[in-house]
Amino acid sequence: MQKIAVIGAGSWGSALAMVLADNGHDVRLVGRRQEQMDELNERHTNESYLPNIELPTTIRGYTGMEEALGGVEAIVLVVPTKAMRETVRKIVPYLQKAVPVIHASKGIEPATHKRISEMIAEEDASTNRISSITVLSGPSHAEEVALRQPTTVTVASADDEAAKYTQNLFMNQQFRVYTNPDLIGVEIGGALKNIIALACGVTNGLGYGDNTKAAIMTRGLAEISRLGTTMGAKPLTFSGLSGLGDLIVTCTSVHSRNWRAGRMIGEGLSMDEVLEKMGMVVEGIRTTQAAYELSEKLEIDMPVTKALYSVLFNGIDPYQAAEELMGRVKRHEVESLYRS
Ligand SMILES: NC(=O)C1=CN([C@@H]2O[C@H](COP(=O)(O)OP(=O)(O)OC[C@H]3O[C@@H](n4cnc5c(N)ncnc54)[C@H](OP(=O)(O)O)[C@@H]3O)[C@@H](O)[C@H]2O)C=CC1
Ligand SMILES: O=C(CO)COP(=O)(O)O
Structure with missing residues (x-):
């Protein structure tokens, strides 16, 4: 005891x-x-x-x-x-x-x-x-x-x-x-999955379904891995409980405050309105700012984080942000998995 x-x-x-x-x-x-x-x-x-x-x-x-x-x-x-x-x-x-x-x-x-x-x-x-x-x-x-x-x-x-x-x-x-x-990987996975959960919520709020959610989760994990490994995390940690596991539970559950906040933003509410309605911590908002700044500093490609940052902090319409994400230049799926 x-x-x-x-x-x-x-x-x-x-x-x-x-x-x-x-x-x-x-x-x-x-x-x-x-x-x-x-x-x-x-x-x-x-x-x-x-x-x-x-x-x-x-x-x-x-x-x-x-x-x-x-x-x-x-x-x-x-x-x-x-x-x-x-x-x-x-x-x-x-x-x-x-x-x-x-x-x-x-x-x-x-x-x-x-x-x-x-x-x-x-x-x-x-x-x-x-x-x-x-x-x-x-x-x-x-x-x-x-x-x-x-x-x-x-x-x-x-x-x-x-x-x-x-x-x-x-x-x-x-x-x-x-x-x-892997202390770095476990902390980074837990922090960054909240960004992806917010983004999944936004797509649900826009009326998009499971294909879009799977796309954001999978490509989201790729950008979490890119930033995380650059910060010193072990790649395998992102396939584990604090990576993929937490990404699944947060992006797919009605319990998630981050997912619920994202959905309200996708439905057209402002960030202030959402925070007032939640009454609990929505960590992903500040983490989006931190991860966006880090991705710029370290020159890591993080398109989902960047799109969400533009919605949360630059007032870009979520629908327009989704269109811009889909319209980016052609890429190879796995060549850039760990580095931009
Ligand atoms: N909820 C969950 O399922 C999980 C949450 N986490 C993480 O745990 C952390 C805490 O989240 P959670 O418990 O869910 O948050 P809640 O919103 O449920 O509760 C927040 C708690 O923090 C207190 N608090 C708020 N601001 C301050 C402050 N400035 N100084 C001291 N205390 C403060 C609140 O006190 P008061 O009531 O007085 O405002 C309240 O006790 C977050 O980082 C979250 O990501 C991790 C895994 C699961
Ligand atoms: O981290 C969590 C579950 O593992 C809780 O997520 P939310 O903060 O989005 O509710």
């Missing part, structure tokens, strides 16, 4: 807290709204993020870091990417000894183009309170994990022992955890 703090009481933080509690760990779930933590402690529910789910009574909710982090042996970070740096800055002063950190968020930071593990390491550089950083990623909608439906994920770390420790923490009969040494 380990004392574990899960920071971020949204859908995914709560579902992962459930897995850890099911495994017998002492779980402290940290949210930022007192009424939400009162609901968790008194009624064992989190209606705004996991409706109609009863959480294990052993999960305790906290809003204060000092109280939640006392004596913890591991920390799981599950806040939106844009809140990651600020969250790490908030936790490190309360860590009495160096502890392993596991993150389960999916994104890349616009402007710096850093992956999440790089952001965490940077924020701990002067304090050294984090002993290892591991990412947990894969095809895993919180709604289904909370129902204890069979789910598989991957954990990756530069520290092999940290990956195995994380595998042991989370693995159970319903939640199967693999290890993968």
Whole structure:
């Protein structure tokens, strides 16, 4: 039994807290709204993020870091990417000894183009309170994990022992955890699939069907692989759970916030209208900006990302963006799979 703090009481933080509690760990779930933590402690529910789910009574909710982090042996970070740096800055002063950190968020930071593990390491550089950083990623909608439906994920770390420790923490009969040494590939696959899910949603919103979805998913995976391998990822990782697996689950599921946001944009809503309606994080929007900037900087051909960027940030009509994608110059299918 380990004392574990899960920071971020949204859908995914709560579902992962459930897995850890099911495994017998002492779980402290940290949210930022007192009424939400009162609901968790008194009624064992989190209606705004996991409706109609009863959480294990052993999960305790906290809003204060000092109280939640006392004596913890591991920390799981599950806040939106844009809140990651600020969250790490908030936790490190309360860590009495160096502890392993596991993150389960999916994104890349616009402007710096850093992956999440790089952001965490940077924020701990002067304090050294984090002993290892591991990412947990894969095809895993919180709604289904909370129902204890069979789910598989991957954990990756530069520290092999940290990956195995994380595998042991989370693995159970319903939640199967693999290890993968390719930290870069696992983080990039999880972040970039959200762009492709948004793009698939846009095509559905335009009224296009399964042929178009399969095209965007397959060519999307090709451009994820091109950018990812240029950034140092192993090609095989993109055929795995955190690559193809997560691409499938996000592009084809009504649970996906990215896919749903894309569909509304395809139907004609503005980005602001969509974000207001969602009320949950849509990571793919900021990741589209980051990946587009990276593709320009590294001169990687990423046509789907570029088309989506023009829709989201330059006000291009989605129908026109789709026409332009289809009208590009002739290409060989596989010659440019890993480099532009
Ligand atoms: N949902 C899923 O199925 C999966 C999600 N993920 C990833 O997990 C990460 C978290 O997503 P998810 O839990 O789904 O998001 P949700 O939208 O469900 O919840 C977001 C959580 O983050 C909190 N939050 C929002 N902004 C801030 C901030 N600035 N500082 C601190 N906390 C903040 C919210 O608090 P409040 O309620 O007070 O606003 C809420 O607890 C994302 O990177 C996502 O891609 C990965 C796999 C599966
Ligand atoms: O990452 C996810 C499933 O693996 C969740 O995707 P959404 O953020 O699009 O809901």
